[in-house]
Amino acid sequence: MTSPDPRPSAPTSYDDPERNGTPASPGPTSRQNGRPDETRPNEDTDQSNPRRKRVQERHQARKRGPTQPSMFSRRGRSRSPSNRTPDDNSSRRSRSPLRPRSPTPEAPKRKRPGGGSRMGMVNPEEMRRRQEQRDRLLEEDAMRSSRDRGVSDVVRQHYNAVPERGREWRKTESKIKGLRSFNNWVKSTLIQKFSPDEEFAARFNDTKDWADDSQRPPPVDDKRLLVLDLGCGKGGDLGKWQLAPQRVDLYVGLDPANISIEQARDRYGQMRSGRGQRGRGRPPPPLFHGEFYPKDCFGEWLGDVGIVQQVGIDPNAGPGGSLMASRWSGGGGFDVVTSMFAIHYAFESEEKTRQMLSNVAGCLKKGGRFIGVCPNSDVITSRVSTFHKNRKEKESAKPAAAEEAPEDGEVQEDERCEWGNDIYRVRFPGATPEDGIFRPPFGWRYTYFMREAVEEVPEYVVPWEAFRALTEDYNLELQYRKPFLDIWEDEKNDRELGPLSERMGVRNRATGELNMTDEEKDAVSFYHAFCFYKV
Numbered sequence: 001m002t003s004p005d006p007r008p009s010a011p012t013s014y015d016d017p018e019r020n021g022t023p024a025s026p027g028p029t030s031r032q033n034g035r036p037d038e039t040r041p042n043e044d045t046d047q048s049n050p051r052r053k054r055v056q057e058r059h060q061a062r063k064r065g066p067t068q069p070s071m072f073s074r075r076g077r078s079r080s081p082s083n084r085t086p087d088d089n090s091s092r093r094s095r096s097p098l099r100p101r102s103p104t105p106e107a108p109k110r111k112r113p114g115g116g117s118r119m120g121m122v123n124p125e126e127m128r129r130r131q132e133q134r135d136r137l138l139e140e141d142a143m144r145s146s147r148d149r150g151v152s153d154v155v156r157q158h159y160n161a162v163p164e165r166g167r168e169w170r171k172t173e174s175k176i177k178g179l180r181s182f183n184n185w186v187k188s189t190l191i192q193k194f195s196p197d198e199e200f201a202a203r204f205n206d207t208k209d210w211a212d213d214s215q216r217p218p219p220v221d222d223k224r225l226l227v228l229d230l231g232c233g234k235g236g237d238l239g240k241w242q243l244a245p246q247r248v249d250l251y252v253g254l255d256p257a258n259i260s261i262e263q264a265r266d267r268y269g270q271m272r273s274g275r276g277q278r279g280r281g282r283p284p285p286p287l288f289h290g291e292f293y294p295k296d297c298f299g300e301w302l303g304d305v306g307i308v309q310q311v312g313i314d315p316n317a318g319p320g321g322s323l324m325a326s327r328w329s330g331g332g333g334f335d336v337v338t339s340m341f342a343i344h345y346a347f348e349s350e351e352k353t354r355q356m357l358s359n360v361a362g363c364l365k366k367g368g369r370f371i372g373v374c375p376n377s378d379v380i381t382s383r384v385s386t387f388h389k390n391r392k393e394k395e396s397a398k399p400a401a402a403e404e405a406p407e408d409g410e411v412q413e414d415e416r417c418e419w420g421n422d423i424y425r426v427r428f429p430g431a432t433p434e435d436g437i438f439r440p441p442f443g444w445r446y447t448y449f450m451r452e453a454v455e456e457v458p459e460y461v462v463p464w465e466a467f468r469a470l471t472e473d474y475n476l477e478l479q480y481r482k483p484f485l486d487i488w489e490d491e492k493n494d495r496e497l498g499p500l501s502e503r504m505g506v507r508n509r510a511t512g513e514l515n516m517t518d519e520e521k522d523a524v525s526f527y528h529a530f531c532f533y534k535v
């Protein structure tokens with residue numbers, strides 16, 4: 001699966017616009033997409049305390065060795081596999097234990113001396129059978145790749161077509177404004193808790209009361225973060241990254257939806273120029289250098305994206321890679337890889353899921369964090385198994401009647417599992433497992449609808465335990481996983497995240513209650529958040 005890549009050629013050096021004052025990608029309009037929403041810099045945080053104690057808590061349970069040297073020392077290193085392709089990846093990997101792949105058709109054989117005589121030993125019937133088998137496999141392969149391309153195209157076209165309605169509309173007119181704000185608050189919370197590195201967090205462990213002293217600037221944070229966003233959409237999270245406790249030096253946004261990428265560039269340009277900033281409050285912190293490219297991050301290797309190559313991507317990440325090479329190269333150059341509301345598109349197939357993980361693990365330095373949010377398979381499992389239980393009870397209550405047997409492979413209407421409410425709907429078009437456990441863990445397609453945001457787009461179940469097991473192959477260690485509403489319960493009284501929720505309109509200042517209808521709460525409970533460490 002490929003997407004057009006109209007990237008400019010890779011810059012020879014990565015310039016810090018804070019130093020040279022050159023905006024990387026200027027542009028005029030403000031942006032937002034549907035399900036996840038934006039956060040503007042000066043509503044997001046109290047500018048008097050932009051870096052906070054939160055970072056202490058997430059590192060408390062972890063004790064690791066020294067962090068990697070700054071990317072600046074890595075920048076000149078040339079170890080990126082610029083000529084690598086996803087096919088190259090698969091050739092170095094061992095076969096998955098999760099599901100045997102269908103055999104690929106044999107490549108046409110060259111004539112070699114003696115070959116004819118060996119061929120002569122196979123009887124014609126056998127040769128015909130083998131040829132038929134090869135043809136069948138080729139045809140299946142072609143059908144599979146066209147279907148895969150079809151789904152990716154639908155997803156890309158959908159996100160490209162999501163209208164940009166403007167911030168004011170989203171905050172006032174939208175029927176799901178509570179949900180939008182809540183999702184944004186969860187994403188900010190993840191960024192606040194998990195984006196800083198251990199060194200940065202350790203400094204705050206040593207100076208526990210700094211957050212109480214609004215006059216005193218936080219300790220010097222000279223080491224800044226390099227962030228890669230897979231599926232960045234229209235750049236809705238740029239403002240959140242601008243307010244990260246540890247300052248961001250570089251933000252790279254990738255997404256196959258080329259129009260979304262243009263919109264993200266525009267939004268970044270607007271932030272750089274200070275346009276669209278509201279008058280109240282202190283000015284936001286200085287903006288990082290940002291780059292945005294159209295890219296399928298789950299179907300393709302990221303090593304051919306110039307800026308990714310420059311920062312550093314390790315081709316040895318994952319199973320089958322050379323352990324020694326990986327140990328010596330020390331991984332990729334990014335501190336954080338983030339993927340918000342996007343990894344479920346990778347679960348179309350094992351190949352894509354592994355490609356996504358190779359990209360994530362390859363880009364992260366040791367100690368780097370992979371943070372994201374996606375649909376929670378526990379919720380799906382529970383809905384699906386309850387659906388089948390109820391269906392069976394209904395069936396057994398029915399008087400025995402002569403039922404028409406379904407055609408081969410056909411799923412009867414009443415066997416199709418779906419749920420939702422006025423604002424969101426999940427619909428499985430095919431059969432689902434009665435116990436709700438998705439085996440094998442790839443390719444379980446459903447369509448997702450969300451009012452004003454997502455029009456029946458195909459998505460795939462991310463069976464959590466299988467995913468977590470797979471991440472181990474890529475040296476990614478699970479540090480945190482939590483359903484959205486549990487995050488709220490845990491963090492709503494936090495001295496930073498609590499007030500942030502009020503500024504973002506997530507909590508009603510008078511009642512202290514969430515500003516969401518029951519339907520919105522049901523919709524957000526479909527998701528959970530995670531953080532992995534690269535070890």
Ligand SMILES: C[S@@+](CC[C@H](N)C(=O)[O-])C[C@H]1O[C@@H](n2cnc3c(N)ncnc32)[C@H](O)[C@@H]1O
Binds near residue numbers: 036236341345346
């Ligand atoms: C619900 S949007 C989330 C956008 C953004 N992360 C946010 O939170 O605002 C899902 C995004 O995933 C992107 N996506 C779909 N397939 C992808 C792929 N193969 N690689 C990277 N991104 C993908 C879509 O184009 C879309 O922008």
